[in-house]
Amino acid sequence: MTRRVDELEAELAAANKLLNTYKAMLFGSRSEKARIILDGQGSLDLGDLNAILAATPANDDPLPKTAARRAKRNIGALPKHLPRLVHTIEPQSTLCSCCQGPMHKIGEDISEALDVVPAILRVIATVRPKYACRSCENGVAQAPAPRRMIEGGMATTSLIAWVVTQRFAWYLPVYRQAQILAGHGVQIDRSTLSRWLKCAAWWLEGLYERQLRAFHSAARIHVDETRMPVIGGGNGKVVIDQFWAHGADDRPWNGPAPPAVCYVHARSRSHREISEQLGPYTGVLQVDGYTAYKAFEDPDRQPGPIQLAFCMAHLRRRFVDLHKSTGSPITAQIIVMLGRIYAIETEIRGTSAEHRLLVRQARSRPVMDELKALLDDTLPRVSRVSDLAEHIRYAQGHWRGLCAFLDDGRIEVDNNMIERQMRPIGIGRRNSLFAGNEGGAHTWAVLASLLQTAKLNGLDPFTWLNDVLTRIVSGEVLNNNLDQLLAWNWQPTDRPSMRMAA
Incomplete structure (x- = not known):
């Protein structure tokens, strides 16, 4: 009888623990800061722990519990690089109310407010005049047609760059973009937008590969993986593939490696898969405790073992x-x-x-x-x-x-640097549910890698992507000079504006 009571008590304790876990997931704080986790534990017999709690800052928090963080507000200091539209409001009369003489300006008050101009769709008509000699029948002169991302297509490089940026920098699925365009009176099927994404990835493939190779020359890199649902096999069923993320960021110690991330689509999360991706790498690998990484420490590994740094x-x-x-x-x-x-x-x-x-x-x-x-x-x-x-x-x-x-x-x-870069994949996955096929998953990896790296380097992703695609498509930058287009090397160029038709 006593044994049965003990068994029932154990089952009840396990059920209560599970219930408390669900309650914490639903209603509890998601933060792991010590001040949140350990508040209210003073009634426990923790010895001198209470004194330690009072003297120890919260996890990841440089300020004591009682100190308030300074709010990051932008009051009265709008960015200087934004264009200014000056609206001057004059008084109804500048004549003196006493003597009716003209008054002179003694000062002014200026207040600024942030404004927005919604996206404007326009049509660019490229005119190439033809010239011929009146004295002879041959010798027609005409400027060559500029190269376009999609020959014969109706989209400019800027429009495709905008679609790509909305999809992979700001996580807006193509069907929502199609709805936005329809609101402007432009009907474009979502399959067309998907082809534009694939086209952009084709043009950027070389830059993506160059960025991925740049990681493996760093002394230390971060690696993590997450699931990626893909419609595969032609039968309409969803299979769970993987996105591996390779990242580097030496800013915490002022090192040489710029902040960057590269995603790689793969069918599995095995050791063999990540080993093929890393190739001859022999530096420091910062990872979580997943067992697939353990074999990298084998001293017999060719060309040499990798040092593993695990995540606190x-x-x-x-x-x-x-x-x-x-x-x-x-x-x-x-x-x-x-x-x-x-x-x-x-x-x-x-x-x-x-x-x-x-x-x-x-x-x-x-x-x-x-x-x-x-x-x-x-x-x-x-x-x-x-x-x-x-x-x-x-x-x-x-x-x-x-x-x-x-x-x-x-x-x-810890490995938080690369875990933060997995969040964009999770947001995009939640909004789009899955990749349409393996090719779509690779397109996702290419474009998300380049745009997230641009954001990490403090660049506006559309400005960067539009300039990079323009240079590559026009032939201004060839494959052997792609390094200058990497986000941490990129410098903007001034391009001539086009005349607007009356």
Whole structure:
């Protein structure tokens, strides 16, 4: 009877834990900041943890809990590069009300307001006059027709660049774009818009490949993967392919690699697939704990092993989720220790790799040693089948890669750089549901890679793409000079304006 009671209590505890997890997913905060996760835990017997909480900044938060962030408002300082349309309002009369003499200007008040001009559709008529000699019958002179992205098509490069940007920079599906164009009185089928996207990807294929190769010359890159539904096989069924993301960003330590990302469409998420993508790469690979990456550390790998740096955010997320459902004092301690690491990282972000290394050795290593001791001491005292034991074993199994940032100032503490670049794929996937075929998935990868990289480098994606396509299509930039069009090298060009017909 007692055994049966114990079994029922265990089942009830498991059901309550599952219920609490669902409640947290539906109604709880999605933030992993320590000040949100650990608020209200003072009633627990945490020893000196409460004092630590009061002195420790929140995860990823450089300010104390009581300090307010300065709001990022743009009051009275609109960007200087925007064109100004000056509207001067004169008084009804500039004659003096006393003597009726003319008044002179002594000053003025200026106020600015941001305005918008909606997109304007227009038709560009290209006129090529023909000239002939009146004295002889041969020798007609006419300028050659300019090259176009789609020969004989009705779309200019700018219109196609606009469609591409709306789709892959701002995640607007083509069927919604077709509706917008219809509102302007232009009926274009969504299949036509899809062909324009494919055409743009064809022109940009060389630039995409050049950008992907540039990653593999960096000393450290980030890699992650996410699912990509694709209609495949011609039977109308949706198969789950993968988008792998390769990224680099050395700005946290003022390094040479510019911020960039490249997506690669693949049929699987196997080690063989990512190994083929990386080719001869032998630098530092910042990844999550997915097992497909583990074989890269094999010393017999040709041309050499890859050093793996694992993601602290993945480890923290495990204990955060567990703490939300259990409120365990142990998980609270672990979260606080990880919060210390992130507080140190916030302080040293933007400094040199050498300075980051010195600070990490002096301040972060003792925290990691303390965390390791806590994990090793806790594991024998908890049930082997518990979630806490599973998460501790995960930390122990990945410990060397989790501590890689302690010995190299270039390495980040987590893989959040590339995870942030997976969000655009998730938004586009939610809006479009799937890629129409494998070719469409590759088009998606090419165009999203280039536009997201332009955004990472602070460029307006349409301005960049329109200029790049114009240069490539016109032959101004050939395949052996594509480096100048990469987002971090690109310089805008001034192009002559066209005369508007009366």
